[in-house]
Amino acid sequence: MPLISPLGRGAIRLxxxxxxxxxxxxxxxxxxxxxxxxxxxxxxxxxxGARSAMIVALVGLFTGMVLGLQLFxxxxxxxxxxxxxxxxxxxxxxxxxxxxxxxxxxxxxxxxMAAEIGSQRISEQIDALxxxxxxxxxxxxxxxxxxxxxxxxxxxxLFDIIGIIGGYITGVxxxxxxxxxxxxxxxxxxxxxxxxxxxxxxxxxSVIVSTVCCFxxxxxxxxxxxxxxxxxxxxxxxxxxxxxVLILVGDYVVTSLLL
Amino acid sequence: xxxxxxxxRGVTKRFNNHTVLDxxxxxxxxxxxxxxVGKSGSGKSVLLKHIVGLLQPDKGAILFGGKSIYKMGKKExxxxxxxxxxxxQNNALFDSMTVFDNIALPLRQTTNLDRKAIEERVRLxxxxxxLGEVEKKYPSELSGGMQKRVALSRALATDPKIVLFDEPTTxxxxxxxxxxxxMIADYQKRFGFTAILISHDVPDVFFISSRIxxxxxxxxxxxxxxxxxxxxxxxxxxxxxxxxxxxxxHLTGIxxxxxxxxxxxxxxxxxxxxxSFVAGLFTLDNFEGICKLLGHxxxxxxxxxxxRYINKHFGAVGGFSARQSRSEFSIILPFSYLSEAEQIxxxxxxxxxxxxxxxxxxxxxIYRDICFxxxxxxxxxxxxxGAKEIDRIMDxxxxxxxxxARVYCGERR
Numbered sequence: 283m284p285l286i287s288p289l290g291r292g293a294i295r296l297x298x299x300x301x302x303x304x305x306x307x308x309x310x311x312x313x314x315x316x317x318x319x320x321x322x323x324x325x326x327x328x329x330x331g332a333r334s335a336m337i338v339a340l341v342g343l344f345t346g347m348v349l350g351l352q353l354f355x356x357x358x359x360x361x362x363x364x365x366x367x368x369x370x371x372x373x374x375x376x377x378x379x380x381x382x383x384x385x386x387x388x389x390x391x392x393x394x395m396a397a398e399i400g401s402q403r404i405s406e407q408i409d410a411l412x413x414x415x416x417x418x419x420x421x422x423x424x425x426x427x428x429x430x431x432x433x434x435x436x437x438x439x440l441f442d443i444i445g446i447i448g449g450y451i452t453g454v455x456x457x458x459x460x461x462x463x464x465x466x467x468x469x470x471x472x473x474x475x476x477x478x479x480x481x482x483x484x485x486x487x488s489v490i491v492s493t494v495c496c497f498x499x500x501x502x503x504x505x506x507x508x509x510x511x512x513x514x515x516x517x518x519x520x521x522x523x524x525x526x527v528l529i530l531v532g533d534y535v536v537t538s539l540l541l
Numbered sequence: 542x543x544x545x546x547x548x549x550r551g552v553t554k555r556f557n558n559h560t561v562l563d564x565x566x567x568x569x570x571x572x573x574x575x576x577x578v579g580k581s582g583s584g585k586s587v588l589l590k591h592i593v594g595l596l597q598p599d600k601g602a603i604l605f606g607g608k609s610i611y612k613m614g615k616k617e618x619x620x621x622x623x624x625x626x627x628x629x630q631n632n633a634l635f636d637s638m639t640v641f642d643n644i645a646l647p648l649r650q651t652t653n654l655d656r657k658a659i660e661e662r663v664r665l666x667x668x669x670x671x672l673g674e675v676e677k678k679y680p681s682e683l684s685g686g687m688q689k690r691v692a693l694s695r696a697l698a699t700d701p702k703i704v705l706f707d708e709p710t711t712x713x714x715x716x717x718x719x720x721x722x723x724m725i726a727d728y729q730k731r732f733g734f735t736a737i738l739i740s741h742d743v744p745d746v747f748f749i750s751s752r753i754x755x756x757x758x759x760x761x762x763x764x765x766x767x768x769x770x771x772x773x774x775x776x777x778x779x780x781x782x783x784x785x786x787x788x789x790x791h792l793t794g795i796x797x798x799x800x801x802x803x804x805x806x807x808x809x810x811x812x813x814x815x816x817s818f819v820a821g822l823f824t825l826d827n828f829e830g831i832c833k834l835l836g837h838x839x840x841x842x843x844x845x846x847x848x849r850y851i852n853k854h855f856g857a858v859g860g861f862s863a864r865q866s867r868s869e870f871s872i873i874l875p876f877s878y879l880s881e882a883e884q885i886x887x888x889x890x891x892x893x894x895x896x897x898x899x900x901x902x903x904x905x906x907i908y909r910d911i912c913f914x915x916x917x918x919x920x921x922x923x924x925x926x927g928a929k930e931i932d933r934i935m936d937x938x939x940x941x942x943x944x945x946a947r948v949y950c951g952e953r954r
Contacts, residue, residue: 318649318650398637402635405631405633405636406629406631406633407633407634407635407636409590409595409629409633410627410629410633410635412593412594412595413593413595413622413625413626413627414626414646414647414650414651414699415619415622415623415647415651416646416647416650416651421650
């Protein structure tokens with residue numbers, strides 16, 4: 283009994299948390315389609331998408347370069363260096379592109395979402411919105427969710443393309459794989475299904491990241507044993523950690539469903 | 542009997558085991574300025590937050606026009622809340638938006654006004670609040686006083702019917718405090734909204750309030766007019782109000798209305814009956830006009846400077862003075878006859894016209910290029926200690942008022 287009750291309490295807490303998160307997501311999602319949302323969504327696409335493009339491209343380039351390098355030496359052992367293009371492209375499009383993009387955007391834009399909304403909560407700006415008859419979920423959360431759903435697939439595509447170029451730089455330019463063979467393999471091995479599954483993952487991650495980060499920021503004032511700036515810091519940290527864990531869990535779930 | 546616009550019925554609110562509001566019953570009537578006074582941490586802000594639905598009571602009901610606000614349907618609630626504005630204690634301005642965008646936000650998000658109409662309304666508010674030069678600045682680049690004015694502009698942007706002010710003057714110097722209170726009174730008169738105010742600015746807040754509600758230990762211990770509140774026999778009066786008044790007197794050297802009466806009573810008890818004295822009443826004529834044209838801050842500066850000038854002049858001949866209302870000062874010259882007092886007033890009048898008005902204008906930073914005509918009225922009335930109530934003597938002085946000095950623009954008439 284002494285062991286079971288804490289376990290039960292933990293389970294109830296987890297269920298409560300998941301329930302609150304689901305209601306938060308559903309309410310915010312349907313508010314995307316309300317009037318006056320377009321300018322707010324465009325502003326967030328710029329903040330989450332456009333401003334993350336550089337870092338995503340940079341990470342994509344080096345990921346592709348490392349992949350090119352590692353896979354080249356592995357494939358050479360089997361005398362199959364010619365399929366380097368396929369190996370790099372499939373790894374990026376199916377797996378690394380969506381996951382690493384989501385993690386990078388979590389670090390850059392997700393933390394900003396949690397911190398911004400959290401500081402608005404502790405300075406009563408969210409209460410001010412409510413008193414002005416502006417629904418804080420509509421004004422603050424739903425544009426971020428919509429913008430993430432638009433930006434994540436685009437950033438993933440950017441990551442994939444730059445990654446393939448990165449693989450080309452190391453494989454072809456530095457290690458001497460045939461240029462024509464590299465691109466032929468990329469074209470022939472990547473099918474529409476791979477691209478679709480990558481985009482499905484990107485959309486799933488966008489919902490996870492934006493909801494978790496906004497939720498943590500929105501309920502900053504309910505942090506245990508922390509108030510003010512400390513609570514904002516704690517919310518930001520837990521938003522990033524939880525998002526990253528859920529991205530990896532979600533990746534497994536989506537992959538197993540799609541395969 | 543008039544139906545209250547907002548009514549609290551047995552409202553109780555607890556946070557954990559701490560009861561903040563305990564069976565609170567109160568009424569707010571349409572078109573009045575109701576001021577809630579109470580010590581820090583007595584639950585004033587909590588009370589205000591219940592009206593806008595930011596907090597819900599554990600027990601009791603809050604009625605708007607006789608109907609519980611928590612039983613309203615969505616449409617009805619939206620109609621109610623769209624007529625209520627809340628000015629937060631810490632302003633709650635959006636720090637990533639400019640002053641202009643902060644004021645425009647409720648208009649952009651809750652109305653169907655076009656861009657031009659929104660711009661016109663925001664510019665009007667900026668002009669009224671003397672914020673024209675800072676419209677492109679961010680809140681963090683502004684002084685505390687300016688931030689307050691931006692918050693006030695935003696609260697009034699949608700022309701609300703009820704405005705809740707949570708300590709609107711916190712952190713302001715005396716001039717700014719009075720300017721903000723004056724601004725609230727001015728807008729309340731002009732737009733006719735119901736104002737519910739939390740303030741510690743005793744006694745200045747009494748000049749603009751129609752009703753006072755005193756909150757102590759979670760309960761409303763008094764509801765009534767400022768005059769009734771001044772005579773309230775309750776420990777709260779001594780602990781809270783008097784200490785604040787004394788602080789104000791210490792800072793300005795001018796008595797509060799209540800302490801003015803106390804001093805009058807003291808002299809009365811000390812002196813022989815039939816001993817005569819003279820009371821005087823000074824009015825800054827067209828005070829509203831000064832505020833409208835030159836701004837509330839300048840209006841308060843003129844008032845403050847005039848008060849000091851009167852106090853200095855009549856203090857030197859044994860008198861004492863007090864703030865009587867928003868634009869009036871009263872003086873008492875003990876052991877004087879009316880003929881003597883008239884001579885003192887004539888000397889004062891000459892001095893004020895020749896030198897005093899210039900000093901007042903300089904202190905209030907009114908320069909030649911923005912000349913504004915205004916006058917000082919004064920009236921005297923003689924009395925004998927114990928013969929009449931001081932308020933009635935002051936009424937006589939008000940009836941005897943005449944112009945004693947005037948600022949002329951251009952040629953002197």
